[in-house]
Amino acid sequence: MAYFDVASSAPLHPVARQALVASLDEGWADPARLYREGRQARLLLDAAREAAADAVGCRPDELVFTSSGTRAVHSGMTGALAGRRRVGNHLIVSAVEHSSVLHSAAAHEADGGAVTEVPVGRGGAVDPGAYAAALRADTALACLQSANHEVGTEQPVAEVAAACRAAGVPLLVDAAQSLPWGPVEGDWSLLTGSAHKWGGPAGVGLLVVRKGVRFAPRGAVDERESGRAAGFENIPAVVAAAAALRAVRAEAVAEGARLRELTERIRARVPELVPDVQVVGDPVQRLPHLVTFSCLYVDGESVLHELDRAGFSVSSGSSCTSSTLTPSHVLRAMGVVSEGNVRVSLPMGADDAEVERFLDVLPGVVRGVRDTLGAPVAGGGGGGDADAVTVDALGTSCPQPVIELAGAIGRVRVGGTVTVLADDEVAAVDIPAWCWTQHHEYVGERPADHGTAYVVRRSS
Amino acid sequence: MAYFDVASSAPLHPVARQALVASLDEGWADPARLYREGRQARLLLDAAREAAADAVGCRPDELVFTSSGTRAVHSGMTGALAGRRRVGNHLIVSAVEHSSVLHSAAAHEADGGAVTEVPVGRGGAVDPGAYAAALRADTALACLQSANHEVGTEQPVAEVAAACRAAGVPLLVDAAQSLPWGPVEGDWSLLTGSAHKWGGPAGVGLLVVRKGVRFAPRGAVDERESGRAAGFENIPAVVAAAAALRAVRAEAVAEGARLRELTERIRARVPELVPDVQVVGDPVQRLPHLVTFSCLYVDGESVLHELDRAGFSVSSGSSCTSSTLTPSHVLRAMGVVSEGNVRVSLPMGADDAEVERFLDVLPGVVRGVRDTLGAPVAGGGGGGDADAVTVDALGTSCPQPVIELAGAIGRVRVGGTVTVLADDEVAAVDIPAWCWTQHHEYVGERPADHGTAYVVRRSS
Numbered sequence: 061m062a063y064f065d066v067a068s069s070a071p072l073h074p075v076a077r078q079a080l081v082a083s084l085d086e087g088w089a090d091p092a093r094l095y096r097e098g099r100q101a102r103l104l105l106d107a108a109r110e111a112a113a114d115a116v117g118c119r120p121d122e123l124v125f126t127s128s129g130t131r132a133v134h135s136g137m138t139g140a141l142a143g144r145r146r147v148g149n150h151l152i153v154s155a156v157e158h159s160s161v162l163h164s165a166a167a168h169e170a171d172g173g174a175v176t177e178v179p180v181g182r183g184g185a186v187d188p189g190a191y192a193a194a195l196r197a198d199t200a201l202a203c204l205q206s207a208n209h210e211v212g213t214e215q216p217v218a219e220v221a222a223a224c225r226a227a228g229v230p231l232l233v234d235a236a237q238s239l240p241w242g243p244v245e246g247d248w249s250l251l252t253g254s255a256h257k258w259g260g261p262a263g264v265g266l267l268v269v270r271k272g273v274r275f276a277p278r279g280a281v282d283e284r285e286s287g288r289a290a291g292f293e294n295i296p297a298v299v300a301a302a303a304a305l306r307a308v309r310a311e312a313v314a315e316g317a318r319l320r321e322l323t324e325r326i327r328a329r330v331p332e333l334v335p336d337v338q339v340v341g342d343p344v345q346r347l348p349h350l351v352t353f354s355c356l357y358v359d360g361e362s363v364l365h366e367l368d369r370a371g372f373s374v375s376s377g378s379s380c381t382s383s384t385l386t387p388s389h390v391l392r393a394m395g396v397v398s399e400g401n402v403r404v405s406l407p408m409g410a411d412d413a414e415v416e417r418f419l420d421v422l423p424g425v426v427r428g429v430r431d432t433l434g435a436p437v438a439g440g441g442g443g444g445d446a447d448a449v450t451v452d453a454l455g456t457s458c459p460q461p462v463i464e465l466a467g468a469i470g471r472v473r474v475g476g477t478v479t480v481l482a483d484d485e486v487a488a489v490d491i492p493a494w495c496w497t498q499h500h501e502y503v504g505e506r507p508a509d510h511g512t513a514y515v516v517r518r519s520s
Numbered sequence: 521m522a523y524f525d526v527a528s529s530a531p532l533h534p535v536a537r538q539a540l541v542a543s544l545d546e547g548w549a550d551p552a553r554l555y556r557e558g559r560q561a562r563l564l565l566d567a568a569r570e571a572a573a574d575a576v577g578c579r580p581d582e583l584v585f586t587s588s589g590t591r592a593v594h595s596g597m598t599g600a601l602a603g604r605r606r607v608g609n610h611l612i613v614s615a616v617e618h619s620s621v622l623h624s625a626a627a628h629e630a631d632g633g634a635v636t637e638v639p640v641g642r643g644g645a646v647d648p649g650a651y652a653a654a655l656r657a658d659t660a661l662a663c664l665q666s667a668n669h670e671v672g673t674e675q676p677v678a679e680v681a682a683a684c685r686a687a688g689v690p691l692l693v694d695a696a697q698s699l700p701w702g703p704v705e706g707d708w709s710l711l712t713g714s715a716h717k718w719g720g721p722a723g724v725g726l727l728v729v730r731k732g733v734r735f736a737p738r739g740a741v742d743e744r745e746s747g748r749a750a751g752f753e754n755i756p757a758v759v760a761a762a763a764a765l766r767a768v769r770a771e772a773v774a775e776g777a778r779l780r781e782l783t784e785r786i787r788a789r790v791p792e793l794v795p796d797v798q799v800v801g802d803p804v805q806r807l808p809h810l811v812t813f814s815c816l817y818v819d820g821e822s823v824l825h826e827l828d829r830a831g832f833s834v835s836s837g838s839s840c841t842s843s844t845l846t847p848s849h850v851l852r853a854m855g856v857v858s859e860g861n862v863r864v865s866l867p868m869g870a871d872d873a874e875v876e877r878f879l880d881v882l883p884g885v886v887r888g889v890r891d892t893l894g895a896p897v898a899g900g901g902g903g904g905d906a907d908a909v910t911v912d913a914l915g916t917s918c919p920q921p922v923i924e925l926a927g928a929i930g931r932v933r934v935g936g937t938v939t940v941l942a943d944d945e946v947a948a949v950d951i952p953a954w955c956w957t958q959h960h961e962y963v964g965e966r967p968a969d970h971g972t973a974y975v976v977r978r979s980s
Binding site for chain 1: 521523525528529530531532537540541544545548549550553554555556557558587588589590591593594597598619620623624626627714716721722723725738739740741742750751752753754755756757821824825827828832833834835
């Protein structure tokens, strides 16, 4: 079995396991108590905070432990927004943030706040100039992930942080995906992370609020963790999280280089081995261990199921909606194909031979699913001479509308059009993205009697 | 060493430890994923939910795991209040709830809500009739703990639940202290608990929302735990929590009877061994393992410090403010002495011999602190003949104003008065409580040039 979904959750690092088990006996008491067991718990907590702060690159009193990365984001955003409510209620996020950021943004909007979503390019990164242009006089908070969780693209955090600093706006960086690999560069104001992404246990997030950043916790609070994370401290887990972060950082340079070579191999080989594949995400400015590609004419769920049968655990689409397999907001924002999407995120220590086996298995898996769905044969351009063809894909779902389109394009002359009638919302993402990958012209869409009519012009 | 503060946090139960370590290898993956590791994690989570629901006495789909008992209370209260905001914004709590409930009530009030705090009697329990009388047409939610965390008094939950049900108002029961001992009786609507109170690990709370109860999660949410507890599930901890709850329940009847005998011994013997002691909390309707008493003329911190040196870990005053040693809101609401307060809460398996050693050590500890502070000799009534005496305790803090009062009472005739000038806020609690324990009449208080003047009439 090969687990290639570390971007969802990493297995517990051996060092974390050791630290967790060791501190079960010494870290269960209330660190606010003055008796021996409480003082012992306090010592463990303080040491863990110092180690984590050292790895993040902040002062220990700027870092609190939360119960998850999601909670760190929720509390960090609401606290920073409330702390600056006199300035205004405008929030900036990128279009490809983790769902915890977007959910907080939606809650802010529902409460009467204003939200600007900064778009990304086809590689998945924001343009620093475009991000800076979104800053307003009433901007209370700006958010930008350090690296994307679905496609691995690194964001220009340092440049955006500088623009925010110049405008006097705090920048919150969701560093969940990048923190195992190194501290976040640049002059950010708040930072969040999640221990189970770096081999720590579940149940530990971290929230850093730089000194001088206005912060007002919302709702009920208590005296724990500087009033920023209510509830009894989970000290054994916190100790394990800090130990794991230190351990993975010690391996980060060497292991990062090794995994980058493996993911580079996947990036290069998959398009050679599997026809009609789009590798997505920035080829250079990216996390070392993560690669994502989309296979035309298949559905992600079937591919995942077959890969699972072959012993590979990978993920598809949005990391937070793969169970429902709705189209990923990240891929949609990038304008790339979402059908047949596969994310491979290698754990530290991933076996070279398993990656090779993955490359051996993948072509047969995709071919099998395509055969079942009746996908078009790759490269079959066709010499049709019709001016216009309409195909009815109403009532079918991803990837059928694109399969119908690909089957019809060969029936029109170069310059002719195919109109696809479809009511599956994924078609709105995948038909334009297909045109881009296949070098045809996407003319546009319009409401039809039922569903939507998507018009494509054959270019070659 | 004897750890007698299980009401703060219990050491990890051996069964919990085993379950935790065993599930570290199988419970780290995302239970929303469809691959093998995800399915395995989901199975563990489902089994833990069934076990916990069985122990609570609810349906598995009514129970979600939260990151702490505090979080369960915060989310439970805000969700229930929001779910019924069309009915009104009135909230009822008892005066002796845990700080997590009172903090939520304060946040609700700050947001424009109305809060009624139902008082308690000197035993610490609410009167069911008085509670029912607080119900209004616009009451959105009522809260009542199952048993008090500081004095062990059990609340009349079933009667209050019936009154709430009749009024159509949901009752939320904070069952953190009682859940190890059995399910909560009565027709409650919401219930919360905290695993580290029953020998489970930190980082796990539970929130039960009965079917049919209107509930609207507030703020940012995600798809985990039915949308009621955002953030990645901490499955190894949840498995351990459920296993521990099942294990302690198996021991609850026998161990409850044994610990009740031990705490009964403390209740009976402490007033025999230590002069000027008030045992507080209901003598019958109480948790089996918890006993609280207050020693006049000493400060809690010194007593705790000396007991710690003697190898006993106990707590004082409010469980949530002992680090600051501010007066407990519970003892204040009960109108009992808060100075020299000691809470003993025995863990399951507590050693009879250690309890005996505690009873051996305690008198010397209290005597030592009293000697240092110059406390009056017990029983020294004195045959003074003054009509009125004023003592100046300005600038001194607990227990000095009461020591001054006790020293002066013998200098006035029966029927004469002592006026104490004090600016320590604890005096407002402790001087009336002292009068009650010493059978003198508390006449009242009035603002003085500096601080407050407390007037006491000698009755015997």
